Amino acid sequence: MSSLKVTLGILTAGLMLSGCMQATTYEATNTAAFKPRDKELLAKTTYVKTPVAEPFRRAIVEYHRKEAPGSILVDSDNHYLYYVLNDGKAIRYGITVGEEAMAWSGIAKVGSMTEWPAWHPTPGEISRLGVPTFVAPGPDNPMGSRAMYLYSGGKDTLFRIHGTNQPEYIGSSISSGCIRMTNEDVIDLYNHVKLGTIVVVLEPKHGDSPYKPQMALQGGSMATY
Numbered sequence: 001m002s003s004l005k006v007t008l009g010i011l012t013a014g015l016m017l018s019g020c021m022q023a024t025t026y027e028a029t030n031t032a033a034f035k036p037r038d039k040e041l042l043a044k045t046t047y048v049k050t051p052v053a054e055p056f057r058r059a060i061v062e063y064h065r066k067e068a069p070g071s072i073l074v075d076s077d078n079h080y081l082y083y084v085l086n087d088g089k090a091i092r093y094g095i096t097v098g099e100e101a102m103a104w105s106g107i108a109k110v111g112s113m114t115e116w117p118a119w120h121p122t123p124g125e126i127s128r129l130g131v132p133t134f135v136a137p138g139p140d141n142p143m144g145s146r147a148m149y150l151y152s153g154g155k156d157t158l159f160r161i162h163g164t165n166q167p168e169y170i171g172s173s174i175s176s177g178c179i180r181m182t183n184e185d186v187i188d189l190y191n192h193v194k195l196g197t198i199v200v201v202l203e204p205k206h207g208d209s210p211y212k213p214q215m216a217l218q219g220g221s222m223a224t225y
Contacts, residue, residue: 025060027091029184033191041116042183044139050168056080056094058185063090065208071198072110072189074161074179077207079171081161081179083192091192093185096169098177104159105203109196111151117143117162125176140165145183146190150199159201162186 031039056079063084067073073082073090076097082090119135119142126133135141144163149156164170164180181189202208 026054027058027060027188029058029188034187035115037116038145038187041139042145045165045183046140047165048168052094052167052170052182056171058094058188059092060085060089061092063088067200068198070192071200072161072193073208074199074201075207076179076202077205079173081181081189083189091189093181093189094170096164096166096171096177096180097173098180104157105201106152108150108152108157108159108199108201110148110193110199111156111195112149113190113193113195114147114149115190116141116145117147119143129176142166142177144180144186146186148190148193148197150201161189161199 034042061082063082065073067084069084069086071084073084074080074095075082076095079095079097081093081095083093084090116137118137121129121131121133121135125131135143137143142165143160144165147160147162150159150161151157160178162178162180163183163186164177165183166174166180167182169180170182
């Protein structure tokens, strides 16, 4: 009898785990959505294309919060960005977080969008990193293949969502930068986003991923735009 209980317990646990796994559908990169310039420049990158760890790969997931479809939620604590879909789903992307990304939280709108942006380092970055005052667009530019600039009250927050030439740090926090995504993921997000898209940026220590749903019961509290 005890062995039967053990067997049933194992089967039940397996079914539960399979149910959880079914809630996450990983998405492969659709290169057909790339523009000719994307294909050309991505083929010229010299950085190591380190595979993203599975928990931070692009995926379709259940979304328990109440932000409207078509909006973005940034969870810096847990290194995730969500693009909200219909029917309680979202596209979840892994991100890299820098200190600038932790310096602003609130509700913003995408006020500007650029393909293959130039990089204009801040005075602090120039002093700390020894970089030039301007880096032209290109395959190894730290801004990557796309940039979305966030505005609040009609003013630039200096908070950006952009690509990266350091995919090995996706899922981590590093010393500088805003929200970074792989160049492939940021192209995918860019293709969903339009000017005026609402972006909700959670405060530090208020992460709300499915792994740490501290705010699940007050999911609609930030949805009044």
